[in-house]
Amino acid sequence: MKKLTLVLTMLTLSISISFAQEVQIHGFISQGGLYSTEYSYIAENSKDFSLDLQEIGINFQTDVSDKLHLGIQLLSRDVGVYGEGRVTVDWAYGDYYISDALKLAFGRVKNRLGLYTTIQDFDFLRTWAVLPTAIYDLGLRTVNATLDGVQIHGNLDTKLAGNLDYAITYGKLNLGRTSDIAAYAGQLTTYAVEAATTKYNLGVNAVYNTPLDGLRLNGTYLRTEQFAFDPIHQTLDLTQAGMGVLNFDYHIETDIDNIYAGAQYLFNKLEITAEYNMGTRHVKEYITGLNQTVLDMIGKGKPELSDEKYYGGYLGATYRLNQNIGVGGYYQIYMRNDDLDDEDPRKSTSDIALSLAYNIGYNMVIKLEGHFVNGLGPLSVSLNDELTGDLSDLEETWMYGVAKISYNF
Amino acid sequence: MKTKLLPILLLLVFASAFAGEIMVANTVNPEMSAADVEKIFLGKTKKWSDGTNVIITTLKGGAVHEAFLTTFVKKQPMQFDNYWKQLVFTGQGKMPNSFATEEEMLTFISANKGAVGYVSDARAGSLPGNVKAITIK
Numbered sequence: 299m300k301k302l303t304l305v306l307t308m309l310t311l312s313i314s315i316s317f318a319q320e321v322q323i324h325g326f327i328s329q330g331g332l333y334s335t336e337y338s339y340i341a342e343n344s345k346d347f348s349l350d351l352q353e354i355g356i357n358f359q360t361d362v363s364d365k366l367h368l369g370i371q372l373l374s375r376d377v378g379v380y381g382e383g384r385v386t387v388d389w390a391y392g393d394y395y396i397s398d399a400l401k402l403a404f405g406r407v408k409n410r411l412g413l414y415t416t417i418q419d420f421d422f423l424r425t426w427a428v429l430p431t432a433i434y435d436l437g438l439r440t441v442n443a444t445l446d447g448v449q450i451h452g453n454l455d456t457k458l459a460g461n462l463d464y465a466i467t468y469g470k471l472n473l474g475r476t477s478d479i480a481a482y483a484g485q486l487t488t489y490a491v492e493a494a495t496t497k498y499n500l501g502v503n504a505v506y507n508t509p510l511d512g513l514r515l516n517g518t519y520l521r522t523e524q525f526a527f528d529p530i531h532q533t534l535d536l537t538q539a540g541m542g543v544l545n546f547d548y549h550i551e552t553d554i555d556n557i558y559a560g561a562q563y564l565f566n567k568l569e570i571t572a573e574y575n576m577g578t579r580h581v582k583e584y585i586t587g588l589n590q591t592v593l594d595m596i597g598k599g600k601p602e603l604s605d606e607k608y609y610g611g612y613l614g615a616t617y618r619l620n621q622n623i624g625v626g627g628y629y630q631i632y633m634r635n636d637d638l639d640d641e642d643p644r645k646s647t648s649d650i651a652l653s654l655a656y657n658i659g660y661n662m663v664i665k666l667e668g669h670f671v672n673g674l675g676p677l678s679v680s681l682n683d684e685l686t687g688d689l690s691d692l693e694e695t696w697m698y699g700v701a702k703i704s705y706n707f
Numbered sequence: 708m709k710t711k712l713l714p715i716l717l718l719l720v721f722a723s724a725f726a727g728e729i730m731v732a733n734t735v736n737p738e739m740s741a742a743d744v745e746k747i748f749l750g751k752t753k754k755w756s757d758g759t760n761v762i763i764t765t766l767k768g769g770a771v772h773e774a775f776l777t778t779f780v781k782k783q784p785m786q787f788d789n790y791w792k793q794l795v796f797t798g799q800g801k802m803p804n805s806f807a808t809e810e811e812m813l814t815f816i817s818a819n820k821g822a823v824g825y826v827s828d829a830r831a832g833s834l835p836g837n838v839k840a841i842t843i844k
Binding site: 322324326355357359361364367369370371389391393395398408416417420422423424453455457461463511512564566567569618621657660706 | 797800
């Protein structure tokens with residue numbers, strides 16, 4: 299938090315200094331309602347209709363010089379169990395121009411993964427209310443949205459064969475108690491986890507704007523090294539063995555490899571998008587604070603290593619009927635853990651979404667969206683007790699709907 | 708050398724099948740490809756060849772605005788607006804200067820080195836003295 303305060307102060311100071319240079323201020327507010335059948339989804343009370351679907355942001359930007367652009371965005375996000383309305387520094391960075399082909403951004407920079415990763419919080423920029431969660435998992439938003447580090451980026455023009463937007467991002471995550479990592483961790487483990495860090499993240503992204511008008515292709519590789527939750531403090535009662543009660547720390551560290559691929563074709567008022575993500579989590583669990591004899595005694599003498607693979611993808615389209623009305627939809631499918639039995643309803647999930655957006659003037663949009671889901675993969679165990687028991691009797695088909703109104707300036 | 712460029716306002720004449728709009732700019736690029744025009748209005752080209760910063764201007768709406776964007780930037784007006792909002796809300800740029808009339812746009816362009824915009828064919832016939840045209844290859 300001290301670091302964030304420092305960044306905030308520095309940027310505010312810089313912006314104040316350069317106020318004469320013209321500071322642009324933009325913001326948005328978005329409020330939604332969420333209703334689900336059968337299960338609680340995203341929000342604790344979604345089966346009773348939840349209003350926990352709110353995003354508010356404001357940003358300040360200025361050109362300090364011909365070559366240096368500074369900006370900061372504050373974001374409050376209350377999306378179900380995520381965010382809880384806390385105000386965070388969404389991004390805050392300086393961007394130094396060397397040439398159109400080479401720029402250097404530094405600070406809290408936007409990660410570039412899928413085609414929508416950088417704008418996933420801004421629903422007013424798209425027809426869909428909720429992005430396909432196969433690629434844009436709401437619980438992973440905090441992990442994927444930004445990095446504290448540097449980014450080399452630019453546009454390479456081939457002149458004859460289109461041009462290429464690229465970004466190489468190196469940084470780390472330091473997700474403290476103000477992040478929503480605890481909520482996400484609650485989906486993965488029964489342990490209470492409140493913070494996480496990474497040793498480093500390295501992402502390489504390229505968007506190829508092809509010579510065919512409207513067609514662009516996206517590709518990303520992201521390596522996350524040592525994504526580690528805070529050590530979990532536990533006790534072991536070995537009184538009967540004459541060793542008393544021992545304190546120890548339980549560690550979960552994960553190296554993650556992610557690949558994203560996508561294509562988007564814009565033809566007049568029609569936009570067609572397809573994206574795919576595959577990833578592997580290399581999980582290492584180990585204990586510190588106990589000697590080797592005790593570790594051997596409880597069967598934890600060596601770190602436990604495991605791999606988990608996951609896949610997801612979608613095909614979607616949007617169409618502007620006129621200046622005010624847009625319609626859209628997508629079909630997505632994803633597998634969260636291919637180690638699960640094929641019959642397990644948590645293994646594979648599909649979702650058909652249908653969207654309607656109505657623009658009121660230039661700055662406001664109202665949306666309605668319905669989702670028809672088959673599978674239990676995206677459901678949180680902590681929100682649905684029934685998922686901890688026998689799954690065979692559970693309904694695999696369920697629905698959820700979103701209504702949303704957004705304003706931006 | 709740069710001071711000589713200041714009063715020059717360039718007019719980009721599109722040598723394309725669609726000749727209803729004229730792009731104007733306060734810089735000295737003699738000609739430009741259609742791909743260059745698209746990159747300029749998408750914020751991918753930040754500087755002119757003489758090092759001057761590109762300052763994008765647009766009209767707030769109307770037939771000229773729509774025709775220019777769909778023909779040369781390959782986007783509908785709303786898609787263009789959303790594209791720039793994406794840049795703004797991710798810290799990658801500031802919104803283009805937007806004007807209600809061609810006169811306001813021309814006044815701004817003539818007063819700002821590096822500014823670029825577009826006007827209708829009819830308006831292009833009587834541009835201020837420091838306005839020149841650039842042919843689109």
